[in-house]
Amino acid sequence: MSKNLKSIVLIAGIVILAYGVYTLIQPETQVSVGDVDLIKAQDNTGSYITIVIGIAAIAFSSFFGKK
Structure with missing residues (x-):
C-alpha cells in the first residue's frame, strides 16, 4: 500500500x-408539551456500526500497510 493511500x-x-x-453521545430528542414530556x-x-468501521479503517492502515 502506498504511503499516500x-x-x-x-x-x-x-x-x-x-x-x-x-x-x-449527542443528547436524545426530547419534546415537552405543557406538563407532558415526550422522549424519543x-x-x-448506527453509531456502533460507524465506530467499528472507523476502528477497522485505522487498523487496516496501520497493520496491513507495513512491508
Whole structure:
C-alpha cells in the first residue's frame, strides 16, 4: 500500500470514528408539551456500526500497510 493511500485511509478512519462517537453521545430528542414530556429513545445501532468501521479503517492502515 502506498504511503499516500495509507495516510488517506488513516485520516478517514479517524474522522469516521470521531463522527460515530459524536452521534453516540449527542443528547436524545426530547419534546415537552405543557406538563407532558415526550422522549424519543435514541437508537445507537448506527453509531456502533460507524465506530467499528472507523476502528477497522485505522487498523487496516496501520497493520496491513507495513512491508
